[in-house]
Amino acid sequence: xxxxxxxxxxxxxxxxxxxxxxxxxxxxxxxxxxxxxxxxxxxxxxxxxxxxxxxxxxxxxxxxxxxxxxxxxxxxxxxxxxxxxxxxxxxxxxxxxxxxxxxxxxxxxxxxxxxxxxxxxxxxxxxxxxxxxxxxxxxxxxxxxxxxxxxxxxxxxxxxxxxxxxxxxxxxxxxxxxxxxxxxxxxxxxxxxxxxxxxxxxxxxxxxxxxxxxxxxxxxxxxxxxxxxxxxxxxxxxxxxxxxxxxxxxxxxxxxxxxxxxxxxxxxxxxxxxxxxxxxxxxxxxxxxxxxxxxxxxxxxxxxxxxxxxxxxxxxxxxxxxxxxxxxxxxxxxxxxxxxxxxxxxxxxxxxxxxxxxxxxxxxxxxxxxxxxxxxxxxxxxxxxxxxxxx
Amino acid sequence: xxxxxxxxxxxxxxxxxxxxxxxxxxxxxxxxxxxxxxxxxxxxxxxxxxxxxxxxxxxxxxxxxxxxxxxxxxxxxxxxxxxxxxxxxxxxxxxxxxxxxxxxxxxxxxxxxxxxxxxxxxxxxxxxxxxxxxxxxxxxxxxxxxxxxxxxxxxxxxxxxxxxxxxxxxxxxxxxxxxxxxxxxxxxxxxxxxxxxxxxxxxxxxxxxxxxxxxxxxxxxxxxxxxxxx
Numbered sequence: 001x002x003x004x005x006x007x008x009x010x011x012x013x014x015x016x017x018x019x020x021x022x023x024x025x026x027x028x029x030x031x032x033x034x035x036x037x038x039x040x041x042x043x044x045x046x047x048x049x050x051x052x053x054x055x056x057x058x059x060x061x062x063x064x065x066x067x068x069x070x071x072x073x074x075x076x077x078x079x080x081x082x083x084x085x086x087x088x089x090x091x092x093x094x095x096x097x098x099x100x101x102x103x104x105x106x107x108x109x110x111x112x113x114x115x116x117x118x119x120x121x122x123x124x125x126x127x128x129x130x131x132x133x134x135x136x137x138x139x140x141x142x143x144x145x146x147x148x149x150x151x152x153x154x155x156x157x158x159x160x161x162x163x164x165x166x167x168x169x170x171x172x173x174x175x176x177x178x179x180x181x182x183x184x185x186x187x188x189x190x191x192x193x194x195x196x197x198x199x200x201x202x203x204x205x206x207x208x209x210x211x212x213x214x215x216x217x218x219x220x221x222x223x224x225x226x227x228x229x230x231x232x233x234x235x236x237x238x239x240x241x242x243x244x245x246x247x248x249x250x251x252x253x254x255x256x257x258x259x260x261x262x263x264x265x266x267x268x269x270x271x272x273x274x275x276x277x278x279x280x281x282x283x284x285x286x287x288x289x290x291x292x293x294x295x296x297x298x299x300x301x302x303x304x305x306x307x308x309x310x311x312x313x314x315x316x317x318x319x320x321x322x323x324x325x326x327x328x329x330x331x332x333x334x335x336x337x338x339x340x341x342x343x344x345x346x347x348x349x350x351x352x353x354x355x356x357x358x359x360x361x362x363x364x365x366x367x368x369x370x371x372x373x374x375x376x377x378x379x380x381x382x383x384x385x386x387x388x389x390x391x
Numbered sequence: 392x393x394x395x396x397x398x399x400x401x402x403x404x405x406x407x408x409x410x411x412x413x414x415x416x417x418x419x420x421x422x423x424x425x426x427x428x429x430x431x432x433x434x435x436x437x438x439x440x441x442x443x444x445x446x447x448x449x450x451x452x453x454x455x456x457x458x459x460x461x462x463x464x465x466x467x468x469x470x471x472x473x474x475x476x477x478x479x480x481x482x483x484x485x486x487x488x489x490x491x492x493x494x495x496x497x498x499x500x501x502x503x504x505x506x507x508x509x510x511x512x513x514x515x516x517x518x519x520x521x522x523x524x525x526x527x528x529x530x531x532x533x534x535x536x537x538x539x540x541x542x543x544x545x546x547x548x549x550x551x552x553x554x555x556x557x558x559x560x561x562x563x564x565x566x567x568x569x570x571x572x573x574x575x576x577x578x579x580x581x582x583x584x585x586x587x588x589x590x591x592x593x594x595x596x597x598x599x600x601x602x603x604x605x606x607x608x609x610x611x612x613x614x615x616x617x618x619x620x621x
Binding site: 066071081082083084085087091093295299300301302303304307319320321322323324 | 512514517519520521522539548550551599600
């Protein structure tokens with residue numbers, strides 16, 4: 001059997017995938033999801049997505065074989081890695097927590113703090129090739145080695161050629177990035193209890209989650225001021241309508257010097273804009289699957305959802321006896337939306353119940369999103385591939 | 392706590408009971424060492440005694456089921472149910488000091504102990520443990536500094552799967568590691584002259600962040616090193 005057939009072998013019925021019309025990608029979305037925009041120069045196709053899935057999980061695309069995209073964006077962990085702060089393949093600790101790539105097809109800005117990073121195809125080259133702020137996968141300056149590895153690994157020549165038959169040398173860094181991006185756009189979680197509630201399913205949310213939802217979007221807690229929209233990652237504008245752009249907020253996590261300073265390795269949006277008033281501002285992340293993406297916050301230093309609620313209730317985090325001690329509640333750069341609120345233990349539990357209801361367990365264990373490589377006990381890939389599931 | 396596996400380590404060593412590196416296997420040469428510790432159960436005696444008891448940590452409770460600490464030394468049956476700290480009841484005897492492997496890792500740890508550590512300010516609560524990150528390193532020993540009296544918390548980021556880790560600490564240090572899910576073996580290693588070091592080995596199956604709690608009863612200063620074996 002050819003690698004192409006193996007890669008395209010149908011393992012699971014249903015979307016996402018190519019439908020009856022091979023030129024039209026069937027996203028298989030529920031009715032409350034609209035189709036995402038796809039770059040004109042990187043249309044979706046079954047072959048490309050299958051190739052992208054292999055590349056996403058292939059350890060060969062890190063310099064020492066220690067990392068793949070998929071190991072740092074593991075489905076069971078909400079497409080994150082479970083670390084406080086990500087650790088690169090050479091052991092460097094990243095200043096930030098790993099963002100989920102679930103539903104990334106709809107994400108307007110892709111990183112924690114840089115509003116200009118909008119292209120998935122371009123962004124993924126940063127962990128792959130970049131050296132700042134740390135080496136993640138370590139392929140910077142090793143493009144030739146990467147292409148050699150891809151050329152030498154049996155599935156890839158056939159698969160790249162199938163996707164880009166008109167190109168004389170289809171195995172390229174750009175095409176690899178396009179394939180990975182295409183696959184990442186298929187990582188959709190849209191069937192949480194909250195989704196089923198939105199679609200009118202009675203009893204989809206528990207009583208506690210319903211109460212928590214009321215608190216979450218209610219005026220007292222006001223969580224929805226920053227976490228609104230289908231992905232709970234979009235702020236509301238002054239008119240109460242969903243904003244067109246992502247929001248960047250200082251949520252009062254740090255105040256090192258009493259004047260709003262953040263840890264020196266990451267001052268947030270201010271590092272991009274140069275504006276001190278942007279100190280500590282980070283993009284509001286999606287809360288979908290938030291219960292399984294811990295630890296939380298831009299630097300992973302919030303240990304539980306309960307702690308997160310408590311920090312907001314206090315109007316900022318108080319850190320004592322640690323290197324970056326300070327009272328975030330008094331930071332001059334803190335968003336005025338983080339004003340604090342009163343909340344009882346029962347109410348906090350209800351809010352957490354609502355957050356837990358944002359988990360799409362089916363998607364997180366969907367075999368179509370699983371690592372397609374067979375691996376031995378040590379995690380090293382063996383020379384086989386399980387049939388892939390995109391049809 | 393209900394979803395994590397708790398691996399509790401509790402070392403309670405007394406400097407006066409520890410041998411020197413040039414006195415390998417004192418249990419073999421001086422069986423009276425066992426008695427100096429008051430150990431009377433058959434759990435101690437070391438390789439010198441029966442040639443099979445390779446590690447005092449055989450009793451280490453890695454299941455986490457009871458969250459208890461079985462210090463690996465003589466078990467008088469009264470210490471499970473918590474991190475019992477340095478009660479001395481479970482103190483490993485002199486015969487145990489060199490039961491850990493006298494290998495490169497132990498030697499490296501010993502050298503690091505002699506050089507002094509890189510200071511890291513530990514958190515005083517589990518919630519803030521993410522403020523103090525370390526990773527396994529063959530070149531670093533950490534001086535775990537406490538800003539307040541009481542338990543101290545740090546986070547160990549383990550960036551590989553299916554790894555064998557070796558942790559070394561100064562005598563008397565009591566610590567526990569959350570959600571390791573691995574089996575650990577507690578050993579007391581005589582690689583360092585005079586003082587010895589505690590030597591713990593365990594398997595990490597799943598990479599990620601692991602909180603380590605140092606019990607308030609631990610001595611000041613705490614020195615701690617973690618290395619990835621293999």
